[in-house]
Amino acid sequence: MxxxxxxxxxxxxxxxxxxxxxxxxxxxxxxxxxxxxxxxxxxxxxxxxxxxxxxxxxxxxxxxxxxxxxxxxxxxxxxxxxxxxxxxxxxxxxxxxxxxxxxxxxxxxxxxxxxxxxxxxxxxxxxxxxxxxxxxxxxxxxxxxxxxxxxxxxxxxxxxxxxxxxxxxxxxxxxxxxxxxxxxxxxxxxxxxxxxxxxxxxxxxxxxxxxxxxVTGSATFGIDVMRPGMLTAVIARPPAFGARLRGFDATAAKAVVGVVEVKAVPSGVAVIAQHTYAALRGRDALVIDWDTSGSKQLSSEGLRQEWRALAKRPGLVGKNVGDVATAFRSATRSIEVEYELPYLAHACMEPLNAVAEVTAEGCELWLGTQSQSQDARFVAEALGIALSEVRINTLFLGGGFGRRASAVSDFAVDAALVAQGVGKPVKVMWTREDDMRGGYYRPLSFNRVKAAVGADGMPVAIHHVTVSKPVLANTAMGKMAVTKEGLDPSTIEGSADMPYAIPNLRVEVHNTREAVPILWWRSVGHSITGFVTNSVVDELATLAGRDPYEYRRELLKEKPRHLAVLERAASAANWGMTLSAGHFHGIALQESFGSIVAQVAEVSVFNGKARVHRVTCAVDCGLAVSPSQVVAQMESGILYGLSAALDGEINIEDGRVVEGNFDGYRVLRLVDSPAIDVHIVTSGGPIGGIGEPGTPPIAPAVCNAIFAATGQRIRRLPISKSLSA
Amino acid sequence: MISLNINGVQREVEADADMPLLWALRDILQLTGTKYGCGIAQCGACTVHLDGQPIRSCSIPLSAAVGGRITTIEGVANGDELHPVQQAWIELDVVQCGYCQSGQIMSAVALLEKNTNPNDADIDMAMNGNICRCGTYPRIRAAIKRAAEIKRGGKSA
The missing domain is CATH 3.30.365.10 (Aldehyde oxidase/xanthine dehydrogenase, molybdopterin binding domain)
Known part of the structure; x- marks a missing residue:
């Protein structure tokens, strides 16, 4: 019907x-x-x-x-x-x-x-x-x-x-x-x-x-779309960032039963077949000559070393309050620390895909996308047709997290170009490996932070230098958002405007340009800055010999909404009370997307493995229009962030992405999933977001708990890589 | 031609015997409730039952499914009456994006078939092959316990 x-x-x-x-x-x-x-x-x-x-x-x-x-x-x-x-x-x-x-x-x-x-x-x-x-x-x-x-x-x-x-x-x-x-x-x-x-x-x-x-399997996701006469394609994509196609031999691929056509497209060599299995077997049979000479030097470890040196040099000034240099001279105790975060894949459960049909009337697409208008524009440009000739049908998205708001509409354009000239609708499937190795990650981030406390133990200054590839600058929003000096607000959101009262604050940025494509990843800059600033504040509390929660209360005393959220999370978690043997609390707070979220993580560490038992979360999102969804999104944001904090890491070697599937790119499973309590704080403030703000506080809350448990400060994520056995 | 018994119906599939069951279900029989997630039996999105056992259909060739009873998410409900697991999933608002949930439900249904009152350790064991990226795990745990209750005669709310 x-x-x-x-x-x-x-x-x-x-x-x-x-x-x-x-x-x-x-x-x-x-x-x-x-x-x-x-x-x-x-x-x-x-x-x-x-x-x-x-x-x-x-x-x-x-x-x-x-x-x-x-x-x-x-x-x-x-x-x-x-x-x-x-x-x-x-x-x-x-x-x-x-x-x-x-x-x-x-x-x-x-x-x-x-x-x-x-x-x-x-x-x-x-x-x-x-x-x-x-x-x-x-x-x-x-x-x-x-x-x-x-x-x-x-x-x-x-x-x-x-x-x-x-x-x-x-x-x-x-x-x-x-x-x-x-x-x-x-x-x-x-x-x-x-x-x-x-x-x-x-x-x-x-x-x-x-x-x-x-729950009945009848929701139609992009990957489930069936059109009359539809073919299915997979693309042999470049094995490394920057690799170029020299040539290919499709003889064996075309001999695979069910393969209909093999053709070069800008993203690689497409194998079009009657169904996914034939397309995959056809792709396996392709002989492709890739020129990877330009990508040999690219590695995440190499970038790390370069950026460590870069972080010691002055960068673009994103924020300068007071005078950090003078403040450091008068400080009682100080730290100089490096915080590092890896590239992260979004790893939506539904791998990228799109169905396209190109006819004389134009191009019709069926896909799960966060960015319909831009997809239509890029497809029109790729096909050389008018924008009015592109029709987009949105399906359910099997996860988005930012990846389906592609800066280049890669999965939509792929499908349109593969389908062009075929005369039938074509579904372009991305395998998990295609999806995971296809780029558009949360950026690698290297941070050098100098911070100090005064005689009273309270912070006097923080000087934070971040090195990373800017997110908004690499999207269509760059034109609107990035200053003419090149300062990208997404790099310093949550650090330049952190809610903690820091009398002298200087935030600087080095924009990098490595060939690894990056993109907004659930909470964008906040999952990076939230980790760094909340960890540093915890380090300062330690330096001052103060309880991390009480220390934060003092730093937030001029901000009643933040203070209320912090106190709600701490009291609901029974902060300061005796926990089960070997269990420790850590706390963090981040304001993002108009909402304030505090989390207390209850963690134990055994044999070099951190186990998160419970997360207590308080959120002030102004009016909670749909409180059920506020709770669900806090749970979701926490577990998405926890997965990344514990194990998430994309590594690049010789321009190639090491991790290709869930065996290498480990994600959180049910057995490691903590109990979560969410408390909605009613403030009467303006409506804030809920999809992302649950993510930033969890990594620092867990790492602060690990410090409480072991005395080891985790300054490089993922935790599983840094935590001593 | 390969003959498969799917959700109680004998279906004919024209495909190689080495084609993974997943692609036959999705691409040929258009039973798209079963999802592709990883292709290497790591994520569980493609979970179906073969003779009542949960299996990863991405890694089972058609030849191994011949002669067995295959149940997919489309065959879990009893006509219009949802399975207790599905009822509990709705009651506790488990789903978010929903993509992994067919597989989660298939694993949960299989668990409850052999264990009418699973504890946390049983749930950990049975569900650990199913990944969810939306973070619905706490609700999955609660919903399995609720489904067990419904199955034992508790009313669905």
Whole structure:
């Protein structure tokens, strides 16, 4: 069964997942979407639907469909965003249908000229608009009922999808669709929104809407897309960064049963086949001559050595408060330390993939992406066609973590170029090894920090020099974000603006340009700076002979929100109380993406292995719109960060990525997963993000606990590499 | 032509006998609930049952599956009635991105078939071959215990 908006069939582009509440597919092209706040004039709506805005559609059978332009990668936008609209529309959010939006400016990010999901911003940037759209639709339905009954608007009210009047009459929303279509829409900016104290749904626990399809295997991820006549391809990709294709012999590959075509594409040699297995066997049979002469010198160990020297030299000044040089002269005790973090792969459970079909009309893509507009733009450029000739269908994402917001749309462009000229849709599969060795990592980071305390034991100065490849500068956002001197805010976020009171603070940066592609990785700069600053503050507490929690309390005494979060985490964890034998606490706090998160890790160390038993987390994200998802995302962020802290490491040797799969790139498993308690601190502050802020504090919290347990300060991640046996 | 018994139905597959079961399920039979994650039996996303035992379908050739009873995530529910594991997964909001969950559920279902009341160590042992990158592990642990309860006659909420 397939059906599109406006009651017309749309060649199966939108698949209704019957009876489940989430609809996949959908393209804007077939919909008369009305961008936000653009006029109330009638644009010829069909009678069966009332669609006052691109975000919502009410059908005469009472179905309320919320159309979501944010990509669902686990963070729960298909639950939280409909809840906001449903609150003002006055319908039960668990009963609404969710439809995956097409690509349309109506769904653009408010700060970016693009449809984009990232930066932990989905709720905070759509909250007001979704409320107003819901309120506008409700006002229109009220007006329609008033018209029908010839009643005073003020005597009418709504009650979960029904308009009622003071005389006991009622009309379902669905019964008002035609009448609402005949009226002009009320001005959404003039509508009074609900008093938050009267919210029925926002702030209440709510189960995910996509669970039923995800526990039955029926949710369609990008990798699951099937198109009529579709072929499957894999690409033999360069074995090293910077390697070039000299030539190849496809004779044996073409002899593999099921292989249809072999061709060179910019990212390597594509083997197109009837199915994945034939494509893989065809690829194995390829004989390729790669020129790797340009990449021989590239190694992560070599970079480390270079950067250690570089970190001793003055860099771009990212922050300079007070005068660190003078402060160090008057300091009582000081440390000079080096902190190092490795390249990290995102390692989404669903390896990268995309389906593309290129015809005379253009290119249609089916993929899980965080970055629809940019993917469309890069595909149009690669194929030499107009942007309007690219259609993107968003599917569920089997993890994103930033990787599916590719700076170069690598997986979308790959698919388009492989499919070009084939005459059939082609799914380009990335094997786990392709995905893990394909680059776009969290940057390698080398940090040199000098820090000192005064006679009272409190910090007098921190001088922090970071060497790494800048993240935003290597994306389309670089133009907007990076200063003309080359200072990339993502390199110093969380260090230049750390919440701890440091009277003299100097942060400097060296931007590197190694050939290893890097990208934003869940929490971007914060997972790096959070580790360094929280570890250094712990070192200073030790230097001062103070309890790390009490020390932090003093450093945060001017910041009541931070202090409240810190104290909540510590008290919930019973900081200072006796733990089980051999167990120790460590604490850290980081503000990122508008939210403040503190974590206490309970850790034991045995035979050189750290074991994290429990993590107690407190979060102040302003208003917790969907508290269930706030808790789930804190758990998720913690375990993603813990996995990286314990074992995560991508190494480069001779330009080649050493780790290729989960045997070499070890990730957290259930047996090593701690118990997690999450406490939401209500501050009344502005809405903050939740997808990323749970990640930064966990590495320093665990390492600070390891120090408490062993006296060993972990200054280089991953822990498993540094921890003495 | 290879004949396979999948979810109680005999299916014919035109493929090499050495093709991993995973690709036959996904690419030929279009049973895409079973996922590809690593191809080397490291992540468990491709877990299905062969004669009730959880196996990694990425590393089992079709020849080894012939004559056996294969159960995939699509065959776990009893008609419209979800398996207790699936019910518990919904009740405790386990899923996030959801990609690994077919495999997680298949491992959990197999565990509960032979152990009606698993403790933490049993769960560690049975679930350690299944990776989740969203960090749903604490809820998986809780949901397995809840599923055991439902299976023993507790009501699903």
């Amino acid at each position: 397939s059906e599109a908006g406006n009651g017309t069939t749309d060649n199966g582009r939108r698949q209704f997942l019957i009876g489940i509440g989430v609809v996949a597919g959908g393209t804007a092209a077939g919909l008369a979407l009305r961008p936000w706040l653009v006029g109330a004039a009638d644009v010829g709506r069909p009678p069966a639907d009332f669609q006052p805005h691109a975000f919502v559609r009410i059908r005469s059978d009472d179905t309320v469909t919320v159309i979501i332009g944010k990509s669902e990668m686990g963070q729960g936008v298909y639950g939280s965003l409909p809840m906001i609209l449903a609150e003002e529309l006055d319908v039960d959010p668990t009963k609404v249908q969710v439809e995956i939006a097409g690509v349309d400016p109506a769904f653009n990010h408010p700060f970016l000229p693009a449809q984009f999901t990232g930066g932990s911003m989905s709720v905070m940037t759509t909250y007001d608009a979704l409320r107003r759209v819901g309120a506008q639709a409700r006002a229109a339905l009220l007006a329609a009922a008033a018209d029908q009954w010839n009643a005073e608007l003020i005597t009418l009210t709504t009650d979960n999808g029904v308009v009622r009047d003071s005389r006991g009459r009622s009309l379902r929303y669905g019964a008002l669709v035609d009448a609402a279509n005949r009226l002009s829409l009320p001005d959404p900016t003039a509508i009074t929104l609900k008093d938050p104290s009267t919210f029925k749904y926002i702030g209440q626990p709510q189960r995910r809407l996509d669970s039923p399809i995800k």
